[in-house]
Amino acid sequence: MIGIITAMDSEAAAIRSVMHVESTTETAGIVFWTGTIEGEDVTLALGGVGKALAAMAATLLIELCDPDYILNAGVAGGLRDTQKVTDLVISSRIIQGDYDTSPLDGPEGFGKVFDPDIRLVNHARQILDELQLPSELGEVVSQDKFVARPEDVAFIRSHWPGAACAEMEAGAIAQVAHAFRVPFLAVRALSDVTGHDDNPMEFEKFTEVAAENTARFIRTWCACL
Template sequence: MHSSARFPGFLPAMAAGLSGLMMLAAPLGAVAAELLDPKPRIAVVSAFEPEWQVLKSELAEASEYRVNGRSFITGKLAGKDVVLFLSGISMVNAAMNTQIALDRFSLSAVTFSGIAGGVDPTLHIGDVVIADQWSQYLEAVFARETPEGFAIPPWMEEQGIAGYGMIVPRSVNVTRENASGEEERFWFPSDPGLLDAAREVAAKLDLADCVEENKCLTAKPKIVVGGNGVSGQAFVDNAKFREYVLATFGAKVLDMESAAVAHVAYSNGVPFLAVRSLSDLAGGSEGANEMATFMGLASKNSAAVVKAILQEMP
């Protein structure tokens, strides 16, 4: 979406007219959403059903609430008060449903449990990545093709991020409570305390390596804490784009939700951590994409790590 904040000088003459229209369009009698449950809880978010089922099956004292047709289930997991919900696949679904949870529950932290595509060639299917920070690699300009190559508009500031053909990534503007104005960010951080808990877990937790007796990983999976992760609106199964993501962002992993949830958590001032287990290599494997084969194993490992992190938390 274009905005005058990101693109100085864009449609400045419309400001006064828009102000009047916004006053006319404002809903009458609008009120803040009421909390569905006042108890402080940790959100445990998954993108889609197979990831969620592993965690939901171990939830104690479960109570279900529905908002906009989506289930939010409170209870205890690994001895902690939590609320489980599905973000839905995609950046928009993830952002929307995370904000709903923040508005309707008292959240002390947001954790994400799910599968992802591996980018770092030293990692293998089944490994779990817990990144230090997340970015949105498809927040971008589709640049104009010129005889000299692809070029962003001349009035747009260069940010020094290498593009992939016409796709030139950009930072985003963010607002936060008690901030004086918009802040420009490319990376959204994981919480330092949650990262410390993840390191404790990584040092002692063994991960599963077989889907069934005759479908096992070639390498024992490991937990990697640190590095970068990226998210975007595309399912990536392309070796050349995978190489670009590694070279440009130093990313270990990519998915379709984590950076959106990190963005929302940052804007709300709530600690965030994403646990992503590799179900495929985003186009880096020699044969066909293996997500369908190892999705169950990856979901199980991600859930195991999240539960162990919950146990480590105060």
């Protein structure tokens, strides 16, 4: 069974549009839809925005549903000048960008890092070749903030030059999945890109379109298993 975690209603709705839903449950405010996509068993969780809710959603999903692996699907903000809205990013690494115990632990305590499952990465790359959607492999940086200010972007770029996008959940989900030894991958469509005229406005305008690209990816993922 495939576990999928999203943060926002628009992300979950896009995935439900390609899903045959058989049941809906709710635990501690986390909504779970169970059913199939292209014949594959799936449980979709709507966790909420931010790392705390994401960690809770991942823990409940693993404990209640025992997924074979977890896909964190949704939208993110692009960090590269060459990117365009609705491009897809597949995680090469997932970084908690606001984790910092360096005063105690030195450089090792700055930015908690998790590697996705390489088999999931390779499957994702095959699907993107088939869909011919603009995409790239890159680092996903999680922080409990919407990255829009120039100083926020500069901070990420200075510490993680390989960062492709910023968002607010993948780092927490990756940490929970790692603790439970459940394979994990983040798949993000860009709803906005830094350096464009108005990041927040772009986010509002393109979130649904970006979410639809993620759902298209998920549907093809299941069809190709």
